[in-house]
Amino acid sequence: MDKAAQASIRLATPADLEAMEWGGEYSHYRRLFARAMEEAKHGRRVLLLAETEGELAGQLFVQLSVRNSFASEGLPSGYLYAFRVKRRFRRQGIGSQLLREAEAQLRSLGYGRAVISVAKSNRSARRLYERHRYQVFTDDPGEWSYVDHQGVVRQVREPAYVMEKWL
Numbered sequence: 639m640d641k642a643a644q645a646s647i648r649l650a651t652p653a654d655l656e657a658m659e660w661g662g663e664y665s666h667y668r669r670l671f672a673r674a675m676e677e678a679k680h681g682r683r684v685l686l687l688a689e690t691e692g693e694l695a696g697q698l699f700v701q702l703s704v705r706n707s708f709a710s711e712g713l714p715s716g717y718l719y720a721f722r723v724k725r726r727f728r729r730q731g732i733g734s735q736l737l738r739e740a741e742a743q744l745r746s747l748g749y750g751r752a753v754i755s756v757a758k759s760n761r762s763a764r765r766l767y768e769r770h771r772y773q774v775f776t777d778d779p780g781e782w783s784y785v786d787h788q789g790v791v792r793q794v795r796e797p798a799y800v801m802e803k804w805l
Contacts, residue, residue: 645695645732647739650675650685657694658687660724667720668787674699674720684716684743688723688732696723698736700743715751715802716744721763737770745805752805755780755798764799772801 650658652675659665677683681702688696699720718740723733744752755778756764780796 645688645690645735647688650687666786688736695727696732698740700740713750715753716749718754750805752803755800758797767801772803774799775802776800
């Protein structure tokens with residue numbers, strides 16, 4: 639870690655949707671963000687934001703159930719995703735703060751396990767998760783699709799490791 643930054647971690651609100659696009663960098667996820675916000679209103683997701691220096695520095699979403707292929711025996715699991723920290727705020731502990739808060743949210747809701755996927759090419763993210771005691775338990779081909787902000791179906795192929803942590 640280069641220097642420690644203290645970020646304020648909070649739940650996202652509908653007013654944050656535009657800022658979550660990071661100045662257009664993630665506008666193609668606009669519909670996914672709006673759907674996640676709607677799911678959060680119904681208690682099916684938790685959307686966490688990190689703010690520092692007066693701006694959105696990072697985010698981490700939690701789906702409060704996991705795909706059957708990632709489920710554990712008899713213990714509810716939360717799936718962490720859409721985890722990102724803006725480049726200029728990286729290596730300052732903000733990602734760790736987001737992870738700790740996501741885990742705390744899961745524990746408070748009675749979840750005993752957190753699951754996260756990490757692109758096989760993203761070694762720095764994998765190291766972060768390993769520092770937080772996540773362990774690889776399977777591979778995922780990382781093939782999925784979504785409809786972007788212009789109504790175009792986008793295909794994604796990003797092979798990943800699936801990691802878990804018992805809370």
